[in-house]
Amino acid sequence: MTDTGDQVKKPLHPAAASSQAFQVADIRPTERLFDDPEGRDRLEKVLSRYPEKRAALLPMLGYAQERNGWVSDESMAEIAGALDLTPAYVRSVTTFYTMYNRHPVGRHLIQVCTCISCHLDEADEVFERFLSETGTRAGEISEDGRYTVIEAECLGACGFATAVQVNDRYFENVTPEKVPAILDELD
Amino acid sequence: MSDAANHITLTIDGVEVSVEAGTTLLQAAEHAGVVVPHYCYHPGIPSRPAQCRMCLVEIEGQPKLQPSCVFPAGDGMVVHTTSETAETARKSVIEFLLLNHPLDCPICDAAGQCMLQDYAFETGQLRSRYAEAKLVLGRDRVADDILYFGDRCIVCTRCVRFMEDLAGDNALVVAQRGHKAYIDTFPGKDLDHAFRGNIVDVCPVGALVHEDFVFKARAWDMDSSPGICPGCSTGCNVEINVKENQIVRTKPRLNPDVNSYWMCDHGRRILVMANRGVRAEAPMIRQGGELEPASWNEALSWVAEKLSDSSGVAVVSAGASNEALFYTRALLDRLGIQGGTFQVEQGEEVTLTGFPRLKLRADRAPNVRGAELHDFRLSEELPEVSDGATLVVLGDALSGAAADYGANAGFFLYIGSHLVPAARNATAILPAATVPETEGTFVNYEGRVQRFHRALRSPGVARPSWMFLSRLLEHLGGPSGVREIGDAFAVMATDTAGMHGLTWSGLGLRGELLSEAGQPAVAAE
Numbered sequence: 001m002t003d004t005g006d007q008v009k010k011p012l013h014p015a016a017a018s019s020q021a022f023q024v025a026d027i028r029p030t031e032r033l034f035d036d037p038e039g040r041d042r043l044e045k046v047l048s049r050y051p052e053k054r055a056a057l058l059p060m061l062g063y064a065q066e067r068n069g070w071v072s073d074e075s076m077a078e079i080a081g082a083l084d085l086t087p088a089y090v091r092s093v094t095t096f097y098t099m100y101n102r103h104p105v106g107r108h109l110i111q112v113c114t115c116i117s118c119h120l121d122e123a124d125e126v127f128e129r130f131l132s133e134t135g136t137r138a139g140e141i142s143e144d145g146r147y148t149v150i151e152a153e154c155l156g157a158c159g160f161a162t163a164v165q166v167n168d169r170y171f172e173n174v175t176p177e178k179v180p181a182i183l184d185e186l187d
Numbered sequence: 188m189s190d191a192a193n194h195i196t197l198t199i200d201g202v203e204v205s206v207e208a209g210t211t212l213l214q215a216a217e218h219a220g221v222v223v224p225h226y227c228y229h230p231g232i233p234s235r236p237a238q239c240r241m242c243l244v245e246i247e248g249q250p251k252l253q254p255s256c257v258f259p260a261g262d263g264m265v266v267h268t269t270s271e272t273a274e275t276a277r278k279s280v281i282e283f284l285l286l287n288h289p290l291d292c293p294i295c296d297a298a299g300q301c302m303l304q305d306y307a308f309e310t311g312q313l314r315s316r317y318a319e320a321k322l323v324l325g326r327d328r329v330a331d332d333i334l335y336f337g338d339r340c341i342v343c344t345r346c347v348r349f350m351e352d353l354a355g356d357n358a359l360v361v362a363q364r365g366h367k368a369y370i371d372t373f374p375g376k377d378l379d380h381a382f383r384g385n386i387v388d389v390c391p392v393g394a395l396v397h398e399d400f401v402f403k404a405r406a407w408d409m410d411s412s413p414g415i416c417p418g419c420s421t422g423c424n425v426e427i428n429v430k431e432n433q434i435v436r437t438k439p440r441l442n443p444d445v446n447s448y449w450m451c452d453h454g455r456r457i458l459v460m461a462n463r464g465v466r467a468e469a470p471m472i473r474q475g476g477e478l479e480p481a482s483w484n485e486a487l488s489w490v491a492e493k494l495s496d497s498s499g500v501a502v503v504s505a506g507a508s509n510e511a512l513f514y515t516r517a518l519l520d521r522l523g524i525q526g527g528t529f530q531v532e533q534g535e536e537v538t539l540t541g542f543p544r545l546k547l548r549a550d551r552a553p554n555v556r557g558a559e560l561h562d563f564r565l566s567e568e569l570p571e572v573s574d575g576a577t578l579v580v581l582g583d584a585l586s587g588a589a590a591d592y593g594a595n596a597g598f599f600l601y602i603g604s605h606l607v608p609a610a611r612n613a614t615a616i617l618p619a620a621t622v623p624e625t626e627g628t629f630v631n632y633e634g635r636v637q638r639f640h641r642a643l644r645s646p647g648v649a650r651p652s653w654m655f656l657s658r659l660l661e662h663l664g665g666p667s668g669v670r671e672i673g674d675a676f677a678v679m680a681t682d683t684a685g686m687h688g689l690t691w692s693g694l695g696l697r698g699e700l701l702s703e704a705g706q707p708a709v710a711a712e
Contacts, residue, residue, distance in 0.1 A: 086358055088357060088372050091362060091373050092360035095362045096363070
């Protein structure tokens with residue numbers, strides 16, 4: 001079992017970092033998606049993988065979230081335009097999946113698992129500690145724009161309760177005492 | 188014969204039925220006289236998600252219940268729609284649907300015409316076992332004239348699939364999921380499709396309502412008459428809902444040859460708007476320079492006496508019934524007036540993509556073909572009236588006319604229902620019942636002769652124009668007048684090319700096509 005402190009310090013393997021762009025905690029909440037080459041390249045790359053445009057919807061919503069930290073109505077309309085769908089349809093898909101954020105979030109989205117295994121451990125206490133340390137209420141962005149803390153349904157790490165996901169990184173065996181150290185390690 | 192091969196026989200609730208292969212169990216059950224309760228299935232909407240689980244039936248030999256709306260009937264199948272297992276399943280579905288459903292039937296527009304109310308009543312669960320607080324979603328707007336009551340919605344997605352499958356505009360969707368799911372549009376992009384009103388008709392509960400109808404009338408307070416929409420030359424079959432002699436709502440009536448289950452919003456509005464306007468309520472004759480009211484007998488004999496054979500012009504409305512047009516033509520023939528014109532308002536054509544036969548057609552009048560059939564010609568302008576000439580006007584043909592139109596006529600006979608400014612120049616006004624106030628027929632764009640029925644009482648002593656025109660002809664020495672629409676139609680059918688062989692009762696509620704001979708030279712489309 002890796003110690004939480006080590007996990008934070010250990011640099012990501014380059015292969016993992018390049019495949020998981022979410023780990024770049026650099027979000028620009030209001031930027032348009034396809035106004036620059038970055039967005040257009042991503043669209044082209046994703047489209048090339050599928051036989052029809054509609055199939056690119058989930059990856060492109062993922063891209064919107066990666067770039068903005070959330071999926072705004074404007075992003076939905078942009079994606080709809082790019083994929084020949086109606087904005088309403090894009091909205092339907094976006095709201096169906098709970099992991100697309102429908103509101104802006106802090107640079108670090110801290111998701112504390114409160115499902116049964118973590119709940120039996122110390123999830124509630126960990127969650128409360130995150131809230132008090134960041135000075136926010138659930139779902140809010142902290143004043144410095146760094147954190148948003150929310151509860152998450154099962155993160156699939158029941159063997160390592162309590163599990164916490166910060167952006168795309170997992171922290172396992174989290175206890176309330178470890179919370180300040182985790183926050184310190186985040187930029 | 189391959190007929191037998193294509194047919195399969197099965198037993199539904201003890202009734203043996205023979206249906207075509209490929210028929211679903213739900214449709215087969217209809218043949219057996221069994222209605223399987225359902226919400227998401229609608230016969231006019233092609234997609235069948237089988238998601239409401241109301242139509243589950245038990246099939247002998249199948250381990251699980253099957254949704255009858257999609258399950259194909261099989262030869263020798265034994266189906267039970269009311270077995271204990273099926274009933275229990277249905278009861279559970281209803282219980283789930285009612286968990287968050289408000290008890291607002293007393294103020295709900297759908298009450299009395301609600302499938303949820305009906306089936307909940309039928310299954311008879313008196314009390315909810317649900318102890319939690321109900322989810323409250325509130326009210327939203329999905330179009331400028333359609334409201335969405337989220338709490339009442341059972342998310343059957345009929346409206347979503349109407350917009351997708353038939354209107355071809357995926358602008359209405361299910362947002363969220365599970366118990367939080369509701370119907371919504373994209374913010375700032377409300378429905379603006381010309382056929383959007385149908386989502387209200389397909390809604391099995393009271394979740395979608397027209398804003399101009401909401402809280403206006405209860406289902407049991409309204410009378411309903413079969414009519415034909417006067418909005419364009421398609422001639423959609425409609426049901427006219429009337430409360431206290433006012434049209435409160437128009438709904439489409441099934442006619443697979445014309446409009447299927449649908450109609451456009453232009454048509455929905457037009458009949459409701461027909462309640463308005465200043466009506467001609469009594470015959471008026473010009474005596475001593477002033478229009479004075481008169482009795483029908485007085486007015487008809489006065490007109491018969493004063494109307495003389497002379498040159499003149501005639502203007503009719505393409506919204507008048509064939510019978511009115513026929514008797515107007517007979518009157519013009521007797522007076523020696525040739526020709527006659529009508530105007531037709533033009534509008535944008537909109538097709539219902541999923542049922543392309545149905546269009547809101549450019550000709551915004553119901554009886555263009557009928558007017559042509561009676562030798563009236565389309566004209567963009569009202570005819571010039573030369574000084575002292577006779578002018579005969581039928582129907583609301585002068586609504587756009589200048590206020591002094593016809594003032595120079597020698598005799599101006601106005602046969603119409605509304606007192607538009609130009610009508611006040613008339614020498615005599617014969618007050619006509621409007622289309623919803625009378626019976627008659629229209630010929631639609633493809634030559635289909637369709638009957639409409641009476642929905643309203645006329646104001647004052649206004650009468651159907653065919654009725655008093657036939658009596659006017661009697662005063663002028665013609666055959667005795669007709670009093671029944673069937674007789675008027677029979678006289679017309681005998682004298683009109685293309686209508687030979689058609690009878691009033693034979694037209695029924697679906698209409699009949701004109702015979703080849705009656706196809707006017709100007710083909711519709």
